[in-house]
Amino acid sequence: MRNKITSISPSIIRRLPIYLRLVQELKEQSILTVSSQEMGDHLDLNPAQIRKDLASFGEFGRKGVGYDISYLDWKLRQLLNLDRHIGVALIGAGHLGIALSNYARFQLERITIAAVFDRDPQKIGMQIGTLTVADFNDLTVICQKQDLQMGIIAVPASSAQEVCDALVSAGIRTILNFAPVNLRIGPNVHLRNTDVTTELQALAYYLDQK
């Protein structure tokens, strides 16, 4: 159950950062152990689900006691590859790009936006925090030189596919897309979409007076 061949379902993976967040909070409060029941109370999740999720990565709870906070913290970070440094390429130096870049600087410990790209000559050379906006044409060179491993697409929908393809050919296989388009990707690329338009429109369904 612990080997890498058994692939873990995306639903579980998406809960791991949630668990990590809680564990960090508890750690800050100097709490030493936590039960699945307590975690479930905090996160509005079923304790059985939490136990099952964690158990898919090995046995590290203690019966009658719960989970050791320090170990759980370490384990979750290790699973999420947050025990090492991860460089991110951000494409698009518009408002969203700038917001993301500033946000990431403070929120994301080991994940760092290491380079920002744009195609607009007006934006190339612009300063965002400590970063200088680079030419999108230099994507591959810079990604390889800086060993970047993730990409964030923060460009308009019309150029998102092109940017996506460029990221993939620059060797990046893990992409977070903010543009409202269905991107076409190859089989080894991991893509997550997060799109304000879609979210708001879906929420609008629940408005009254239907």
Add this chain to the structure above:
Amino acid sequence: MRNKITSISPSIIRRLPIYLRLVQELKEQSILTVSSQEMGDHLDLNPAQIRKDLASFGEFGRKGVGYDISYLDWKLRQLLNLDRHIGVALIGAGHLGIALSNYARFQLERITIAAVFDRDPQKIGMQIGTLTVADFNDLTVICQKQDLQMGIIAVPASSAQEVCDALVSAGIRTILNFAPVNLRIGPNVHLRNTDVTTELQALAYYLDQK
């Protein structure tokens, strides 16, 4: 199957905006009908799923032909309440808030960010596009005066719960949260979370060299 008592699953609701986006594209290309097969090809979805999703809102396909683009466009907008104007309150005039506000101005037809709020005196009075940042203390008054129906939380995690509570007591029942926290809400509130940190961390799981 068409009445409002049968509640539609969230999975289906979240696909409706995706369908709408495609239908709009096809409409712009002056295409008149589309089959579930064609939609599935475009969206990487199973045609049976698309038919089933749409059928849960009534029968409006034509056997042997497919779906009428104009009608589908109209129907999806109606379902998503996009046939009327929706006013949104945005809380937080930081980089993310500004990015969202600017983004929404262009992308979201009927959904309009109608007011931006902040607690920071430095930001109150600031101009964002055509909007002036209002005092967060005036939330209830302004929401009611302008009949706002949705809220977007774009404040730091530490104040997100407070903002959420304020939105709910201002009568808003539909909230999109960008802060990395598990918000506590009552039973009649619809909340969606979208959080860059969580998304990036989940993606990091898939990086190589595990």
Add this chain to the structure above:
DNA sequence: TAGATTGTTAATCGATTAACAATC
């Protein structure tokens, strides 16, 4: 008519939850 495609039932798949023996 022949071909295409819907709407819907049944089958499958996957995810969540309940239950409980094992054990700290």
Add this chain to the structure above:
DNA sequence: TAGATTGTTAATCGATTAACAATC
């Protein structure tokens, strides 16, 4: 020891997909 809680199996629930009669 008695009480608590895990890890895991079995049961349930829900969502996706296959199949096909109905029919345009």
